[in-house]
Amino acid sequence: MKPMGPIPPTFAAQTGTLTIGGQDATALVAAHGSPLFVYDAALVAAQVARFRAAMPAGVDLHYAIKANPLPALLTRVAPLVDGLDVASAGELARALAVKPGSAISFAGPGKRDDELAAAIAAGATINLESAGEARRALAAGERLGIVPRLAVRVNPDLELRGSGMKMGGRASPFGIDAEHAAAVVREVIAAGADWCGFHIFAGSQALDAAAVSETQAATLALAARLAEEAGAVPPLVNLGGGFGVPYFAGDAPLDVASVGAALDTALAARADVLRDSRFAIELGRWLVAEAGVYLTRVVDVKQSRGETFVVIDGGLHHQLAASGNFGTVVRRNYPLAVAPRMGSTADGEVSVVGCLCTPLDRLGDRVALPPVGVGEVIAIFLAGAYGATASPAAFLGHPAPAEIVV
Numbered sequence: 001m002k003p004m005g006p007i008p009p010t011f012a013a014q015t016g017t018l019t020i021g022g023q024d025a026t027a028l029v030a031a032h033g034s035p036l037f038v039y040d041a042a043l044v045a046a047q048v049a050r051f052r053a054a055m056p057a058g059v060d061l062h063y064a065i066k067a068n069p070l071p072a073l074l075t076r077v078a079p080l081v082d083g084l085d086v087a088s089a090g091e092l093a094r095a096l097a098v099k100p101g102s103a104i105s106f107a108g109p110g111k112r113d114d115e116l117a118a119a120i121a122a123g124a125t126i127n128l129e130s131a132g133e134a135r136r137a138l139a140a141g142e143r144l145g146i147v148p149r150l151a152v153r154v155n156p157d158l159e160l161r162g163s164g165m166k167m168g169g170r171a172s173p174f175g176i177d178a179e180h181a182a183a184v185v186r187e188v189i190a191a192g193a194d195w196c197g198f199h200i201f202a203g204s205q206a207l208d209a210a211a212v213s214e215t216q217a218a219t220l221a222l223a224a225r226l227a228e229e230a231g232a233v234p235p236l237v238n239l240g241g242g243f244g245v246p247y248f249a250g251d252a253p254l255d256v257a258s259v260g261a262a263l264d265t266a267l268a269a270r271a272d273v274l275r276d277s278r279f280a281i282e283l284g285r286w287l288v289a290e291a292g293v294y295l296t297r298v299v300d301v302k303q304s305r306g307e308t309f310v311v312i313d314g315g316l317h318h319q320l321a322a323s324g325n326f327g328t329v330v331r332r333n334y335p336l337a338v339a340p341r342m343g344s345t346a347d348g349e350v351s352v353v354g355c356l357c358t359p360l361d362r363l364g365d366r367v368a369l370p371p372v373g374v375g376e377v378i379a380i381f382l383a384g385a386y387g388a389t390a391s392p393a394a395f396l397g398h399p400a401p402a403e404i405v406v
Ligand SMILES: Cc1ncc(COP(=O)(O)O)c(C=O)c1O
Pocket: 064, 067, 085, 107, 201, 204, 205, 241, 242, 243, 282, 283, 284, 285, 286, 385
């Protein structure tokens, strides 16, 4: 038997039939088909409210739409947040449908000239990833006759301790090395660009509040040092994000109240050069992961050499992360449940496998579940972030999943 991660509290408290946003999961599958991603907008709104309650007033919240760019979800999230962060022209177009360009920032290496031009034309802020990109953005602005809004993304000389994905403290395709950042700031200001500040993103999926706070304090100090060096006050310091969610057994939720209290203290003590700056935190998964459930019907239950396999009509082509093949070193089980039997006692050990013809397609490895039969629905939790759009949907030619917001 291998443990599963914790079922998010809203669902863990349920007994009998799983409901999402008050709707019966099995009925949702009957109505919309299987497999099906369901996102509960009220749970996202509750996370936003939790953020606002915990963070010091005046710290903006940006949603990194790479976590889940479904238009129907963006429509619900956009009014709740101060900004949207995008990572491509495709995401930019989705963001512009729900927010003005001035509330959008564009980060990511390898922005093509046409992407830079689209962002400048939209009035979005470009988080510059290199000195070369700075020059191409300035040239694009000149071609368009528009003053570009440019921020300098810094590759910090610090990392987010304990994060699942470190994005600082080393050589990196992301951002301009801290030791060269001030020179690029001076260059874009001298060229007449609208310099918007710094973007400093040190890592992702951190559950340790002390580590997040330590990184935020170090990020503030770095921004102050670079501002002094550049001789310019940054209008905005994007402090990154990195708030994680508990996916696996033993994970505990991030203590955001503690992060907020420490940030309040750090901001109060910030250097004078940042006195008039605004601050933002940029979050993806923390806002949306727990709000999503991947529902998939059982196609077969088979025995093989003493093991039971529950074969579902979904798989890693929709929810790669739950198979352990998206950014994890050791495969561990996401939380899952039999939708009609929430809270029932497990009656044995099964492996839940997808319909792809590869041994990688295992969404639950030797987990304890209540009895489940063909035609019934398995729920895989924490499917709101990096699910449908972060999975190889075209692999083996199965249909795309349906996605709904309730
Ligand atoms: C620049 C940037 N912003 C935001 C995110 C979102 O991270 P998460 O979903 O872990 O909050 C990432 C993740 O890779 C990122 O690289």
